[in-house]
Amino acid sequence: MPVDGQSRLAVGGARLLRDGERVLVGVGTPNLAANIAKRLHAPRLVLIYESGVVDAAPPKLPLSIGDPDLVRTSLCVLPIHDLFSQYLQTGWIDVGFMGGAQIDRRGNLNSTVIGPYESPTARLAGSGGAADIASFARRTIVLMPHDLRRFPEHVDFVTSPGHPPGARRPNGPATVVTDLGSFDYDEDGEMRLVALHPGVTVEEVRAKTGWPLRIAPRIEEIPPPTPDELRVLGELRRQEEMNP
């Protein structure tokens, strides 16, 4: 069975989560990633949903951050204001997942507009908690499909901070996982290719990246999803489809 792009993102994201960590989960692929990790190598992963649900153990994949299943299975439902002001802002959250329409060489993320702000060609949903999570989570993981449109040299709008030159606060993504490979940020705050999915070449990654991409001295190969990872992912997806 060929491994599709979303599986690579979900499994790649799952593998970056360590048991016992507190992870703030959004909807979509991060939701899959966190739920794969919790069902496999990180059973004590603390899933925190943006709606304030802490330590959720949803029996099936929650479709919405306000899903009643989340509320029912959780340790507690914090007022979201407490979650953001007392838990997120203070550094209590270990991992935040990020995504967006664009990411650039310094890890700035855009989820606000495509094109000029005053006359955009496409209007997106807005920051939501993204800028907050990027600013306050101890590390952030970006999961994004990889293509030229999504990887420009400079994003059209900086919704969430990356690694600007001379930044005083340590934010910006720690790791970016795409359907092509895995990336970190070097000491200059520049994105760097560190690993490739099976069958992907450095040239292919360069061709789909909008700037001269830095390459780590040694490129790892990302192991394909294990049978266990694929099984859990399949279960989660079926649950996703079963939702009305």
Place this chain on the structure above:
Amino acid sequence: MDKQTGIAEVVESIPRGATIAIGGSSLSRKPMGMVRALAARGQGDYTLVVDVGGPDVDLLLGCGKVAKVIYAFVGFEVMGLAPHFRRARESGSVEFEEWTEYTVMAGLDATVKGVPFLPTHAGLATDLMAVNHSFRTMRDPFEGEEIVAVPALRPDFALIHANLADHQGNAVILGDGHVDVLCAKAARHTILSAERIVSSEEIQRYGREVQVHRVHVEGVVEMPWGAHFSGCAPYYRADLGHVQEYLLAARDPAEWDRYRERFVTDRPDDYLDALGGMETLVGRLDV
């Protein structure tokens, strides 16, 4: 004091140009019954304040009632982008002010606390600072570090939907609280709708779960299914079938007119009838 009122009175009490904070989040516990009434009969030119908007903001935009939106996010979660929000933003017909979830909360909280602003690091090193002229940066007077000053947000009205309320305006929210309590405390006038009005004795049994207190509430409207087509945990799920219908209708002006005619009303009973009645909803959406 009995604060029970009718939906028509609520709509009438909100003047043209009012700033309205709306509780709930995306497809969760939006006060849709009151929103529909405003979309049908409201005076318009509203400034909306939402942390996470969804069908509330989108419907009011789609019915031409909005002058400005202060927001962190507007979308339909897994169902995608909000069509009228997107269109309004792209055509430039409505003013939008970019905030983040935390800064919306901090702005409301500043009002609750009676201070002119609250400091945070969120927003630094982003373009939000360039386009949102309400924010300022300043030096932390103690450490000298650059910080963002988030101005107090003081809505004229807050609209929130609760699971249970009594006639005095004490209310219980059983699922996620979202930013409703902040909205209720920060607004000059707060109006509640509730799935059910119960006696004050019954409300008091919930003890500390009574998070919305009567001192902050001016009006209470009983409205079963009042959050539909968003969900109201733990009673019912978001109606994704209806979201699809809404999204389809929003694609085409003639279809949208038909949708408005059918569903956008200030009469909750008519709305439920248009959906096939309460029994149908119970069958499809009950948890």
